[in-house]
Amino acid sequence: MSLDSSVRHLSLQEMVPLLESQQAAKVDVVASASSIRSRDGRIELFGVSPVVDGRGVTAVDGLYEPTAAADGQIADKLGIPARYLRRLRERDRLDLYDSNINGWLHGRTDAELPAPDDRSFLLRLFTPPQPDRPGVLRAMVSDRYGIIDNLDVLTAVLEGIRDADVDTDVRGCDLTESSMHCKVYCPQMSALAPRFLENYRSPFANPDLEADRRAAAGDIDRWRRVAAASGQGYGLGHEPVVYAGLRFSNDETGHHAVRLTPELVVQICGNGLTLPLFAHTHRHVGERLDTGTVSWSQDTLRKKLAVITAETRDRVAEWLSPQFFTARIDELEHAAGAQVTRPDKTMEVLGKRLGFSDSERSGILSHFIAGGQLTAAGIANAVTSYSQTVADADRANALDDLALQAMSLA
Incomplete structure (x- = not known):
């Protein structure tokens, strides 16, 4: 599936293998605000421990393309008007997109306020399909979110x-x-x-x-x-x-x-x-x-x-x-x-x-x-x-x- 795709009227026999392939690409991490930043309109994770599970060791540091839904959640969590953030992406003002998100996550370096965000967030990810490609940020939600796939x-x-x-x-x-x-x-x-x-x-x-x-x-x-x-x-x-x-x-x-x-x-x-x-x-x-x-x-x-x-x-x-x-x-x-x-x-x-x-x-x-x-x-x-x-x-x-x-x- 692409970032903003919708697949309709699948049979059960078609749905199950699609869900299984998505399951194999899913990674969930709880990351502090200090380990999240925006770069060129993508969300970058840094300093986050690799995932160790039945699939082996999966590095999660790197770039992730937010879905439209994830963009809305980022706006909600950081108190940025969602329509404004969406407009910045639509008009290719990714410089302003980055500065808004980074400013609210990390505060200002030349003043005490606003202070850096001290929260942690649950990030639901799809790993990159290839090493030189970004992954997908599916969601940025509360660290109390109960995951049920x-x-x-x-x-x-x-x-x-x-x-x-x-x-x-x-x-x-x-x-x-x-x-x-x-x-x-x-x-x-x-x-x-x-x-x-x-x-x-x-x-x-x-x-x-x-x-x-x-x-x-x-x-x-x-x-x-x-x-x-x-x-x-x-x-x-x-x-x-x-x-x-x-x-x-x-x-x-x-x-x-x-x-x-x-x-x-x-x-x-x-x-x-x-x-x-x-x-x-x-x-x-x-x-x-x-x-x-x-x-x-x-x-x-x-x-x-x-x-x-x-x-x-x-x-x-x-x-x-x-x-x-x-x-x-x-x-x-x-x-x-x-x-x-x-x-x-x-x-x-x-x-x-x-x-x-x-x-x-x-x-x-x-x-x-x-x-x-x-x-x-x-x-x-x-x-x-x-x-x-x-x-x-x-x-x-x-x-x-x-x-x-x-x-x-x-």
Whole structure:
């Protein structure tokens, strides 16, 4: 992955080797402010002890290219306005970028104030791919940050799903510079939602929208196969079937946590309508870490992951139960029918209330019109179908979290 890349709609079989290759390049160190400096817009470590682990001895001193997320964290930790720091990088004023960061880390040499920063930070790194290339600074977070890696979370959550004894399939995975997102559904737990899907047709019948979706997501043909296997008997493009499901995410770089969220999956086009009101979050907080290489004992790691597995098992047992699923479908059907008579005005209001950008508002409106469903449900479906065409997986998942709220405001 490049510094600012986002890979969408991987299969589980594709995700695992990608996470394994990233795991092999990861190094975590706690470094004092005095051993960190900025040089030509890159972060340089000096005087930090090498990492000694099963891979041998790995030197960590050297240059690291910050990701956009790491730049934001540096700004936050040092009290520098993030927009200002970003503007310095965009305008190639790396001299000012360096002087701001170094000034706040090391103080001034010609005056007592500001004094040098006496804190230590946890730095999450990717080692350089070649000796003459910089590594990647993925995160600069508190030395109390509790490290839980994507591969460990994936394993723990899937184990919790198995422990709940519910038959599920992973329908897609996303990976960004900071987060992992995985979506799971239960093919045996389906229901008709005729009011929510009344008159709805897949917006991806529009070749332009389908091209957008294919550029960022998977293949709708797999949902046709699901429809055929379900035996519901509806005509192609008219199946009002919704599945029970959930999605889980992990953030390795300090912004969020492990998050589990139930969702309803629309069969015809793969729209995922999350239910954020019921989301469960496991935050990354740990004991204060000593300066030097970060190394959790296997016992400590097992205990952390056992908690995530148990929490997943309990949530899956609740969310993929007939009682929970039926109640959510009833709520959805009840709220779905409000007519939308002025979609352009509705989207303008929703954009302001929910923080949609101009391009997002325009895209959602296009999906609403293509979906042919002039109701509040049509707004929700437009948000979740448009999200499939968004290349940034973090933003796509955030849009899915807003779909129900958009429906209630329409």
